[in-house]
Amino acid sequence: MTTTPTVVLIHGAFADAAGWSGVIAELQGQGVPVIAPPNPLRGLASDAAYVASVAAQIDGPVILVGHSYGGALITVAGATENVVGLVYVAAYVLEEGESLGELQGRFPLSPLVSNLKEWTYPVPGGDPAVEVTIAEDAFPSVFAADVPADVTRILAAAQRPLAAAAFEETAAAAAWRTKPSWALVAGADEAINPEVERFGAQRAGATIVELDGASHAVAVSQPKAVAELILDAVRATS
Template identity: 85%
Template sequence: MAIQPTPTVVLVHGAFADGGSWSGVIAELQRHGIPVVAVSNPLRGLASDAAYIASVAAQIDGPVILVGHSYGGALITVAGATENVTGLVYIAAYVLEEGESLGELQGRFPLSPLVSNLKQATYPVDGGEPAVEVTIQEEAFPEIFAADVPADVTRILAASQRPLAAGAFEEKAAVAAWRTKPSWALVAAADQAINPEVERFGAKRAGATVVELEGASHAVAVSRPREVADLIRDAVRATS
């Protein structure tokens, strides 16, 4: 029987972050000889961002495990329908159903403190009116996004936030890849950006293998990279 190649792990960051937020996780995976790519997520809209992630995955030779943090979870739910994707890993993430939006999923539960601490700005759109994008107010960022991360690191994360197009909250997922692909989920039990109940609900609905980390903030990939990498390695082993 032919040995399956080790899947390539594609890490998809969420809103208010960039690929550097995975650095500790990348180091752990590389230490175990697992090929890994951290994608730069455009953060401009669910359909367009998912199409970009899908195109990255499709151009990788061999099987791919998609890992999504936060909003990135919604993207891998759609992009995971790509043929060579063999598993999905959700890290403190939104796990959408087909035809569901982020706003609808979030609306099932009490809102997190994030919602009242967003700052709006606009950005130009070719041939159209300026569109709205959001970031987290800097003074609220440490408590909401990264309460278990050292203060000096959190200040850098707050200053280097990447905004999310506000329209992304209303777009509906075209497909739910977890219906046909195995999934794993990590719930950050002290998350102030996404209500942990939202994470638990989505993971359970998807039939995911779930790990819950007590005291973990939304920035769990920064604060607890080893535990995040361990779950990803479980997915790699299960699908190899």
């Protein structure tokens, strides 16, 4: 008797779990159990610990799916015992001891970097910390160029900020060393250089799918293609 893994979808920065709506519908239509918890976006170590705690409380095998910054989190959280596979969607695939900044720094910077807006938020007992969003006027071209304009305006207004410190924290583990992985490279990504996505996926030995015209918001623009890669992982680990 086989047990279908539960798919846990982890969104990245400047987004929330609603970005997975189309993918969730596709997976549910195939009878695959799926949840999309909120990503705190406060720091690599603490966010990964949260994702790991979600996975550990699920009865049975889990496939972690990470978009963007979420890829860095599943790389660490994937070390959780019941995680049986990792799926990276237009994502960072870190090595143990590597930071987002270090991985990005190997390649030309994407337009995202020059279009970040800084905000501050209170930290108990300390000075305010910095968080970043994408400037609203740049959001459509940087994040979601293949998504209808009326949708991108909503996504830009609803984006969730990422703590700036997350770019410098290093990964405490690289679960892809012991767990099978799959990766989707978004060929027209302007938020993460596609070369960053491709390099990390190849280094991890992932099964790679490339979508030439896909933006960073590929889960919104092409949910069927994203779901199909996840289903490949589900079939391989069931």
